[in-house]
Amino acid sequence: MAPTASTPPPAPAPSALSEAWNDVLLLHARVENALAVVLQRRHGIGLSEYRALGHLATSAAGELRMQELADKIGLNQSSVTRLVTRLNTAEFTYRDVCPDDKRGVYTVITESGRTRYAEANATYEATLRNVLEEAGQADPRLVPALSALGLLDG
Amino acid sequence: MAPTASTPPPAPAPSALSEAWNDVLLLHARVENALAVVLQRRHGIGLSEYRALGHLATSAAGELRMQELADKIGLNQSSVTRLVTRLNTAEFTYRDVCPDDKRGVYTVITESGRTRYAEANATYEATLRNVLEEAGQADPRLVPALSALGLLDG
C-alpha cells in the first residue's frame, strides 16, 4: 500500500534520453560559466563578444555580414545587431556597407579587435581545456563522449 | 607576398578543441531552442519551468529546497527564486517553510503541476529525440559523440 495518502507517488524517473541531455546541459552550463567569468575578469569581454571577434578574425577579409555572424554564433539577428554595436563602441569593429547590396552590412574587425582576440584566445583555450578535463574527472561517464567529440586533450 | 596591404592576414584557425566546443554550442542552441518553442506553444511553459517541475515531480516527497533546485537545473539561486515565483503564480507549486530550519524554503509541487509536467513530458521527450536525430543526420560527425552519450535512439 502507499506510504501515506498525503504525498502522491513521485512521477516515474525521466527517460535515459532526458537524463543524458541533462548531463549535457550541466556540462554546458559549467563550461560556459567558467569561460565567461575568466574572459570578463582577465580581458573585459563577454563570451558572445569573444566569439564574434573570433569568427571575424579568422574570416578571409576580417569581415562578415550580420546574418553570417548570427548563424555562426547561434544568436538571433537582432541580438547580433546589439552585439556588434557593443563591439563598435569598444572600437573592436566598425560597420561597412555592402557595396553591391546596400541592405547588407559588413562588420569589419579592427587591429585593436584582432589584438584583443589574440590575447583572449590563449586564456579561452587554456580554460576550456582545464574545465573539460575537470569535468571528465568529476564525472567519468562523460569521458567517452568528450573523447568522441575531440574535447579531451589528445 | 601578401595579397594586399589593406587587409591584414586572418588569424590562424582556432584549435580543434575550440571548434569541437563550437559544435557543441550550436547543437545545444538548436536543441534548446526547439524544446523551448514546442513547450511554450503546446503547453504554455518555459524550459526552466519544465525542468523545475520535472525535478520536483520525480523527487521523493514532491518538494525541494531552493538551492537543490538551483544545482539540479544549473541556475543561479536568485534565478530560482523568480522561477519558483512564476510557478507559484501558475499554481504549479507552493512554498512551504522548512520546519526544522526556518531559513529554508521548500517548493512543493501541486497536483496541477504534476499533471502539466506529465503532459509536457511526452512532448519534450519526443521533440528531444527528433531534434537529436536530425542533428545527427545533418552533421554525421556528431553521431559517435551522441551515441557515447546515449542520446541517439537505442
Added chain:
DNA sequence: GAGAGAAGCTTGCATGTGCATGTATGCTTT
C-alpha cells in the same frame, strides 16, 4: 518601368538571468 513582395538590418518592448546586497535564521565560541 511601376508595383508588389522578399530580404537584410534596426528598434521598441518584454523577459529571464546574474551579481551584489539585504534580511532573517542558525551555529559556534567564549
Added chain:
DNA sequence: AAAGCATACATGCACATGCAAGCTTCTCTC
C-alpha cells in the same frame, strides 16, 4: 547568553536576448 559569523533565501539593478514591427533596398512580374 551574547556576539560574531555562516547559511538560506529575497530583492534592486543591470543587461543580454528574443519577438514583433518598421524601414530601406533589392528582385520579380506584369
